[in-house]
Amino acid sequence: MDPVIRRQSTSHIAQWFWDAIAGLRKQGVGIEQISKTLLKQHEMSEEDVRTHLDMLVADGLLICEKKGGKFDQDSYRMPNMEEAEQSPDVHDWYCFECHQSGPVYCCQGCHRVYHGNCLPSTYKNTEGTVVFLDKFECPKCLEKKTKEECSIKRKMLNRLLNYVHYRLIGRLPYPVMQRDLAIPPIDISKVDKSTKKSPNSFPSEDDYLRVKLLLKTPMELHDIKRKAVLRRYENLTDFLHDVQTVMHNAAVYHGVNSIFADAARAMIRDCAYDINEIRQCRFCYQVSNEMKTKDWFCEPCYPKHDLVFAKQKGYSFWPAKVIKKIQNSYDVRFFGGQHERATIDHSNIRPIDADLPSLKIKKTALWTKAYQELKLHQEMLVKAPTEPTEPDGDDEPIPSDEEEEELKNLDLSPPLPSLSLTINNKTPSKKPKAPKKEKISSSPAPTPSPVMSVRKVPPKKIKRESIAEYIVELDDEVKVPKKKKKVVPVSDSRAGSEDLVTSTSQELAKTRRDSTNDKTQSELKEEIARLKSRYENEIKDLIERHKIEITETKKRQWCYNCEAEAIYHCCWNTAYCSIECQQVHWQKEHKRSCRRKTRANQQSESSQPNETT
Incomplete structure (x- = not known):
């Protein structure tokens, strides 16, 4: 099987030429x-411009219109x-590993293509030449074929993948x-119900055209989120492949060496780490x-x-779980502490039932807290059943088409926290509205420090039944003057009776x-005062x-050296957590300013004259 040249030009060069043409309008x-524009912006010579133009025209990324005149330029x-409609060929134009153009091998099982140099050594012989027995299957397809032992059920698996997605968004x-990173991120999670598309995904038709010309399989992180919500993932490998597709699209669309591509590579590292954590212990x-x-x-x-x-260097033996x-x-x-991870050699490992005095442990406050956590964990182990009591997540059926459409219309963007307080008081229809004094600003509250934690308490809503009952009682009271109005003499003229009826109805209304406004205002004022006092008390407790x-x-x-909790006191305001920190700081600067050393020298000097006398 010989390699095929899918495209000759690179993607970021095509973006440069498109920007130059779009700027000239x-x-x-x-x-x-x-040539003038690219020389000014990217210092590209005219010869290079002609070379890249020929490749872009051959790849179909630019259209050359010939002029018939003698002196007219193309x-x-x-x-x-x-013209940008894609051919039925499903294969990508750029290598999935290095994201560059050139001669590539097309996978027979998916859309991915690879350079011969980008393939692993399993595809090559001893001389380094790419060899295929029957047909080419890319490394990703081979990973899918290898049966992944996934004991996690589909519902729980997609729930865990939602946590991974939240980290990737960061x-x-x-x-x-989105090419312009100066503007805020586009909310592409909102779908237009009429067109079933996301209108804000592409700011203009030009951006949509560029995506169509460069990306064979467009995919965003919000697409991955939607698949996890719909429980489409059956194993962790499929999720990782989709994230790698997002990274490939970022490198192709923005350039291999762009800031966007670097962020996507960091995202891949985080994703691989989280997936490895799930494989080790999903609980x-x-x-x-x-x-x-x-x-x-x-x-x-x-x-x-x-x-x-x-045991780590500089610390005592510490209780830990073996992952x-x-x-x-x-x-x-x-x-204890931040529950940190470490790789410890077997020589520094002791069984949990070892004798504590033999370990020579220095029982600091942090160690005591960690040991208490260990004891609590052992108590939970004794009480815990042999199998998890909570269901691991049933394999529920995949949502139907109608449910899928409803889930697609959900706003999948993470909610923003808010400390403002709002009273949602919905009065019955055709009744006077409550006064617009519903929001209570949280500005008087002090800014919480990292140690403090503000707990959001939902405001208590006023019951609609109480207001409705009050209005019914009010109607009964207002009906009493109606009967007394019959005593009032009425003029024989029809005009006078109509005026009297009109004035009476206006007075009743x-x-x-x-009366309704007064009652509603009084209830709102009482509720606002109660909420203010409650939040003031909570803020006082937080401050204390x-x-x-x-x-x-x-x-x-x-x-003084590493800012951990100290157990060795040296002098005045200098202490250390371990002997290693004391030795490092002593050689670095402390031996020149140690107060204990100067005090000892003064005492030795004062004792010398006494000895001579």
Whole structure:
């Protein structure tokens, strides 16, 4: 099987030429005008411009219009929508590994293509030549064919993948199809119900045309989110391949060396790390993302992790969970603190039932807290059943077409937190509206520090039944004067009777409106006052807790070298967490300013005259 040249030109060069033609704002642009623009913007010589123009025209990314005159130059323009219609060929134009053009091998099972140099060594012989026995199948197709042992059911799997997607959005917040990063990210999660498309995905027809010319399989992170919501993923490999497709599109559309492509590569590293965490222990990954209780780290996993005492350099033996054993080392996660991870050699591992005095542990406050977590975890292990009590997620049927359309119309963008308070008081129809005093600003509240945590309490809504009952009672009261109005003498003229009826109805309506407004205003004022007092008390409690935490923090001593909690006191305001930190800081600067050393020298000098006398 010989390689095929799908395209000769690179994608970012095509973007340069399109920008130059679009900036000139003409139907057809000559080569001289393009050369001047590219020389000014990218320092490209006229010879290189001609070479790239020939390749772009051959690839169908530019249209050359021949002029019939002797002195007329050929003009170039972008293809229109009809000319950009893709051929039925499903294969990509750029290598899936390096995202460049050139001679590539087309996979027989998917749209991906690869350069011969980008293929792994399993596709090559001893001389380094690419060899295929029957047909070419790319590495991604081979990964799909290898049966992945996934014991996670589909519903729970897609739930975990939603957590992974949330982290990926932090790495790549902008859509791949958005070229101008100076403007805010486009909300491409909202779908127009009439067209079943996302109108804001492409700011203009030109951007949509560029995507159609460069990307064979357009995919965004919001497409991955929608597939996870619809429970389309059956294993972790498919999810990783989709994220890699997003990264490939970013490198092709923005350039291999662009900032966007670098962010996409960082996103791939985070995705691979999270998927590896799910494969090691999906229970640990789930509870660490949900954190339903403060003791989430103590909850048992299935299968249960081995418990050991692990020692790092500069620290005592510390209780930890064994996540994975790698040859002669252990991948552990420690109890207490931030539950940090580390790879520890087997020589620094002790069983959990080892004698504590033999380990020579220095029982600091942090170690004591970690040991308490260990004891709580062991108690939960004893009470826990052999299998998880909570269902792992039933394999529910895939949503129908109608449910899928409803899920597609959902706003999949993460909600923004808000500290403003709003009272949603919906009065019955055809009744006077409540006064517009519904929002209470949170500006008087102090800005919470990192130690503080603000808990959002939903405002209590006023019951609609109470207002409706009040209006019914008010109608009964207003009906009483109607009967007394019969005593009033009425004029025989029809005009006088009509005026009297009109004035009476207006008075009744005004009385009903005023009384309803007064009652509604009084209820709203009481509710606002109650909510203000409650939130003021909560803020006072938060401030007091913050002060207590600051006071406790000031009572502790911290290592002068690494800023961890100190256990060795040297002099005045200098302390250390370990002997290693003390030695490093002593050689670095402290031996010149140590107060204990100067005090000892003064005492030795004062004792010398006494000895001589």
